[in-house]
Amino acid sequence: MRVFLPAIAAVAALFSLNQAVAQDTALLARGRHLVEVTGACGNCHTPMGPQGPVAGKALAGGTVFDEPPFRAVAPNITPDPETGIGRWTDAQLARAIREGIRPDGSLIGPPMPMTLYRGLSDQDVAAMIAYLRTVPPVANAVERSVYRIQLPPAYGPPVASVPPPADTPVARGEYLANAVAHCMECHTPMLPAGQNDRTRLGAGGMEFRGPWGVSVARNLTPHANGLGGWTDAQIIRAVTQGISSTDRPLAPPMAFWAYRNMTPQELGDLIAYLRSLPPQP
Incomplete structure (x- = not known):
């Protein structure tokens, strides 16, 4: 041979x-x-x-x-x-x-x-x-x-x-919302020194001024003032299309133009994480 x-x-x-x-x-x-x-x-x-x-x-x-x-x-x-x-x-x-x-x-x-x-x-x-x-x-x-x-x-x-991150929906969603997409940077109130108030993670309230006027970051926690009454489909539509649960157009600087290309798994992981947050009034 x-x-x-x-x-x-x-x-x-x-x-x-x-x-x-x-x-x-x-x-x-x-x-x-x-x-x-x-x-x-x-x-x-x-x-x-x-x-x-x-x-x-x-x-x-x-x-x-x-x-x-x-x-x-x-x-x-x-x-x-x-x-x-x-x-x-x-x-x-x-x-x-x-x-x-x-x-x-x-x-x-x-x-x-x-x-x-x-x-x-x-x-x-x-x-x-x-x-x-x-x-x-x-x-x-x-x-x-x-x-x-x-x-x-x-x-x-x-x-x-x-x-x-660990291979679970909540862990992947936490990684996505914090380290990658930095959702919590805009949707968490800021302290006077310029850092986010991590005791109120996702509570919203920050104001953003631009050509569109003034937009206010929404509460992303499961509280009634946040996403508590939203369905998964409504959250996905808000993230990817910029339309609220009441059919109201959402304002910049949310990057709907980019997030519309997120994968179904990423969107599912993100929702799993947001649902896991402690409700913030």
Whole structure:
């Protein structure tokens, strides 16, 4: 019996290459979903015009958030080497996302929800970074943010390693609502120092001003003043279409345009988590 070692080696190499391509494809697909759908990064990092996102400026920054505590300007997160993240290493990007620290050591301020992004798993951070590397670079220099509050020295100790959530609907929903989609960043009341009041998780009440006027974040807990009387279908319609249980159009800055592409499992997990929250009046 003759063994054709070169042929076997070639088949093995081809199999390994196909595996690597499949892994890269899956990683990029996950990263795109996190950035473009559940994370809705463009809701802040893509400039918006009267007709929606400005063409050719995806993730190029420049959106201004002028609130009493700060005048924050969303940075350019495209791979442009001069005005974006093109010269940042993967480790620097991961640190910026999860710890709020730029490569020069300066601290990123709100409304970037670093305290929640600290919970992003290692796999998901890697996927987001891999996808951001593929975004078309856009040269767009933006002004620096100005803070009228004292930023903390840090948002916590260095993030070592974060595993994926437990494989249950409530655990997956908690991960989605906090670490990924950061729903609780907008739907939890804020303390005077600028941090969310975690004792009133999901209670709503924060005001958001924009061209639409003033919108108020809804109570997402199972209280009668929140989602207690809503059906699952009504919650899904609100998240994905921006229509309330009373058929009233909901206002920005909720990223309905992104959330409409969430998977049925993600929506089910999110509802399971919201139903599990302690009711808040």
